[in-house]
Amino acid sequence: MDVITEIEREQIISLLREGKRLDGRGFDDVRPVSVTQDRITKAEGSAEARLGKTRVLAGVKIQVGKPFPDTPDEGVVITSSELFPIASPTFELGPPGEQAIELARVVDRGIRHSNAISRSDLCIKAGAFVYLVLVDLYILADHGNLIDVASIAAVSALMKTKLPQVKITDEGEAEVLETTTSLKMGPPPLTVTFGKIGDSIFVDPNLAEERVLEARISIAIDGDDTIAAIQKWGATPFSRQEVTDCIERASKIVKKLRKQLPKG
Amino acid sequence: MVNKMSEKKAEAEQPLIDAKGRRADGRKLDELRPIKLQVGNLSRADGSAYIEHGRNKIVAAVYGPRELHPRHLAQSDRVLLRVIYRMATFSVSDRKRPAPSRREHEISMVLRQALEPMLFLKMYPRAVIDVFIMVLEADGGSRCASVTAASLALADAGIPMRGLVAGVAAGKIDGKVVLDLSDIEDKIGDADVPLAMAPDRGEITLLQMDGKLTPAEFSEALRMGEEGIHQIQEMQRAVLLEKYAQIREKIGEDKDAPKEMEEKPEEEPKVTKKRIKRAKTEKKDAKPKTTKKSKSSKTKDEGSETKE
């Protein structure tokens, strides 16, 4: 039973009205961030990201497969996630639910529409073989704002990803070799999420704030400061002004965040 | 689609034990791989543990005893123990499909049965204890390492138990019985005997085998496994103690203010039992039971001031 108490709700709301937050942060302050890359040797790339106490582990597996018919010379990057109950007493077993699917898709769109990875670099033989880059997200501890932490974990894992080299045999088969090359990657997209409670809009909601949220907006800012993806969640609307403000704030926050994250 | 990203063929051809009796990773026949244990590593779980055993990296989370939903699963005279073992998609060489496999279902079951005999199930009728195990990276013996981690996580959750259980596999490679099979030894060896025990009690709680062994070899594998489990159990105890001793050490022994430590070993029970209880409660800082009354009245008083 995950009912937020009135006492907690009132406490959070009355603090926000004074421009304060439960954990003492300002509205544009992200919790302390850290990344450990290469956590998993059997993955072709991996990273654990922490934002405050929230922890997400991302692992990348590479497969060789057929391209989609409409993009014969492009590889594929797919992100999936599972909310296995090690991370929270409220996660339930079973196939991925709404929250897990939204999480994966928002992170996925941020990466997909970014310039960081060139799809054509992932082509082995046009129309025949391309790399499938499969990013899987596992949550280790949910203390709020899974989307941003997952996005940091995913791009940090991709930065370290090794692609096995592939030889096309005389029979036209793809043979996977022992040797690898690094996945080429430019400055990655990073996602920044704002929560909305009443008139207050603040970045990186923690677990307590998340339970009171009326709405949130996640904005993926690409390496060149363009917007790569947006997701609005919640049945409470945003004004146009609020959205443009968020984008401006997100861009500044991402600039600071980049300095604290691994470069490769 | 061609996907040959699996084990290298070459590995199958090299011997698993060299002329000097050393294994491919340099171990002796009865030597464990390096093991690293942590407790309390998952912040949202009631109890948790992390194990690195060889290249296995496994986390275990415990919740409960807690309310069971749906309620029709509740057992009226005992707690329900649920154990789920899962592997991350990237934990193995070829990406595992995300949905649970038959193997994961079976291992979940044997792990439950490996842990259950240690618990006092009747203490919490109708409730549930959940154990979730996630293999982040798999090596040989992941189910055995899972037992070690899960048992620690149960202890870390404060769930009463008869004792800890630990696991390790023994087996046979190149015709010799060895302890703690690695991935490659498991895959191309002659036999694998996953084992979990409460070693002090001499109780085997998990036992499987596949391959081919003579009864004598099997006995030897069992003996070796038990020896290894003794060693792992010592590590389990050490890591549990360490977690709580650390806090004590950091603070150190206060010489100036040891009021709460004044309590000395119980004097001889010449007086009636009730008297002793009283005397003791007065001496030390509140301990559960004996001070309940004073606590209740306190909290009540406090409540009255603040109640609307």
Added chain:
Amino acid sequence: MSIHFEQQDIVVPGQLLAEGDFRNGDGAYKEQEKVFASVIGVAKMKGKTVYVVPLKGQYIPKVRDIIIGNVVEVTLNGWLLDFHSPYPAMLPVMHALSRRDAVHAKENLRRYYDIGETVVAEIIAADRTRDPLVTTLGRGLGKVRGGMLLTIIPTRVPRLIGRKGSMINMLKSDLQIDIVVGQNGIVWVKGNPKRMKIATEAIRQIEREAHTSGLTDRVRDFINQKLAELNGE
């Protein structure tokens, strides 16, 4: 007869504590002539009884305990409270309202206690085979409003309360705030925000160091230091 631990030793499940003519108390069990620890905790002996004060564990309801719970469901004849225990608590109308109110109550129970509201209650029946029964009729019982809620490990509550309430009374009087401690580990604090913050930190310290010596003095020092900082501002 032999004893295998020193008073106040931290012990782990399965650890042999004593052999021979001893009894096992909470946190310990006996097999043949041996007493073992069943939980991680601090081992103690009182007379012939060997017991372990647990350092972790869920709250198990006991009659006469004061608990703090949150209303999660309003039923036809009462309320269901979540109080961080394996079982939800049942608060029936007859144990929550005066007889006069109870007559009218059926029309709308949410007027009295609504979902999400926090209640201080006393356990009046608990045997684990049924959901525990609680009452809010009594001094200091009933709804609490405002302030903040903290959750601590339930096994450390006795230390937060202290001998005869010494610890909690010190917190309340030194910081001049209201505090209600539920035996289930939920703590309600209300007062000046800066003082509440000090209280929160002090409570966290008590929780963390519950099994150490000299705690009362360390907490007092901490509070005095923080209050001095506050006054210096």
